[in-house]
Amino acid sequence: MTQSKFKITVPATSANIGPGFDVLGMAFSLYLTLDCERLPAGSGLKMTYEGEGAKDVPLVAEKNLITKTALYVLSTCGITTLPPLKIHVTNPIPLGRGLGSSGSAVVAGVLLANAAGELNLTNDRMLDYCLMVERHPDNVAPALFGGFVASFLRELEPEELEPSSIPRSEPTRNGAAQPPTPLTDIGHYIQLGWAKEIKAIAVIPDFEVATEDARAVLPDMYERADVIYNLQRIAVLTTALSRSPVNADLIHKAMSDKVHQPYRKHLIPGMSEMLEKITPKTCPGVVGICLSGAGPTILVLATENFDQIAAAVQEIFSRQPNGGIKSMCKVLDVVESGATTEYSD
């Protein structure tokens, strides 16, 4: 029986975690929610929105990232419009700050299509759809499945890469016309262990860095030594983060990166100083520090002294040139559960 109300809940995420560029990500106790109610035939879509992005996010089905993702998924199943729905979005995830807002919106869109169109998609199929829209798996895999997750994509053929009919979470720089063919078996992932005493401190400055811009500053080619540097650390880091008692010194060293952070540092004033000065020795409780996703949020993993550690990061933001940078801080848990759809009535 079709149920008239359902609620979609999707966690925020942090991607990369130092050396795991485009590979590692984790889900946080901060949730995008969609309260949905089916409406009588002919009623159309009634969408309301509160929270982060409320002033800017479009509420038109074809323009909003959540609903246009849902429309894309439905279209591949031969359904051309969203069924009549009332959707109330509550979003506490700041946009364009490196906390996976777009990944969570894309996951919400795929779950919305699945529930509204009664598609009965498997988890793996939902991941494929998410990856058609947001091509880096390190946000969407933890948002969908929860926990601390490693993931990779199968290599896509050039003609599969830029179908212009697929909505993208970032504006495409080029785009050839392609039909919205749902590719299969794109994403592969595994949930990793996580030492529960480690929490995440997100220090969120009051400016945005679009992922597209933060990717545009990265080189096309890397030195072998830099690739090895990251591979060595990511292999150690994934296991070190699962072990109790926590080896803060090892994790802190293993969270160093030469693939993305050095190229992005000019986009985030103060980041180099934070990475250098906020260590387990200088700030007891610190386990590791990195740029969250494409930034500008700074992610500190820690076991205690959360307020003092956050204050130390905020202090560095506050004394940047031209009046300093304001920031806010959230102390978050890494959560085991990913996105859910709960039905009622």
Ligand SMILES: Nc1ncnc2c1ncn2[C@@H]1O[C@H](COP(=O)(O)OP(=O)(O)OP(=O)(O)O)[C@@H](O)[C@H]1O
């Ligand atoms: N709840 C939402 N509803 C609609 N659109 C959203 C929502 N959240 C994010 N977006 C879209 O995604 C864009 C931000 O995506 P972007 O990839 O630049 O940042 P991010 O996902 O927050 O950061 P990162 O990928 O580094 O973690 C917003 O400008 C908006 O267009």
Ligand SMILES: N[C@@H](CCO)C(=O)O
């Ligand atoms: N791995 C991605 C995450 C942002 O979506 C990046 O750092 O560009």
